[in-house]
Amino acid sequence: MVSDFAIPRGPTPRILVADPDGDIRARYRDTLHAAGCDVLEARDGRDALAKALSRAPSLIVTETLLPFIDGYALCALLRHDSVTRTVPILVVTTETRPAELARARAAGADMVIVKPVAQEVILNEIRRLLVKSSDPRGRSQTVRRKVAAKLKKAADLIERTGTRPHPPAKRHERYATTTPPQPPPQLICPSCRLPLKYVQSHIGGVNSRHPEQYDDFTCPGSCGAFQYRQRTRKLRKAT
Secondary structure: OOOHHOOOOOOOEEEEEOOHHHHHHHHHHHHHHHHHEEEEEEOOHHHHHHHHHOOOOOOOEOOOOOOOOHHHHHHHHHHHOOOOOOOOOOEEOOOOOOHHHHHHHHHHOOOOEEEEOOHHHHHHHHHHHHHHHHHHHHHHHHHHHHHHHHHHHHHHHHHOOOOOOOOOOOOOOEEEOOOOOOOOOOOEOOOOEEOOOEEEEEEOOOOOEEEEEEEEEEEEOOOOOEEEEOOOOOEEOOO
């Protein structure tokens, strides 16, 4: 039941709800306020992206069918930005095609729920994602256990062979920037023919003598995110 919904202890969670339907946003707002959450609302993907980057939400609930920037592109953009990379994303959508649901997960959604769905199901999933994201101590313990297991495996290998294993080849340093070495080109969306909007670039490569630059773009329409590879001059849809 909705009355059983309880948020994790700690700072008041701030939930960003992105949905073009005002009645749906109002239901989220009333229920989440009653549960002790702060609520931000966005009626389109462009507004949702701006509020996510400026207001630091604890969790984002979004439809895939959003004006300007759709839910798929919104997820991809949020996952590419260091400010929102780890923020849990719950997609609640009227879309039922398996390929589109898989597309939402590939874009960065932590969970995808298909409408119509009972409100308590959505609230329980919000609580689960908040609890998961608010447990850094548990995550750090898991990381430490994995590192310890790898170190023990390496020590056992050295003891058995009497030699040290060769370290894996290091890739050239990679980083994201909005001022790349090569200026991003002016590109047109291959679907709707609108000019694509530049977001950021990824710089790196196998080594310093073979650098790579990938430029991220988003369509101002509803066609999603794209990536341009400078070396091959090819534009592809981001996944």
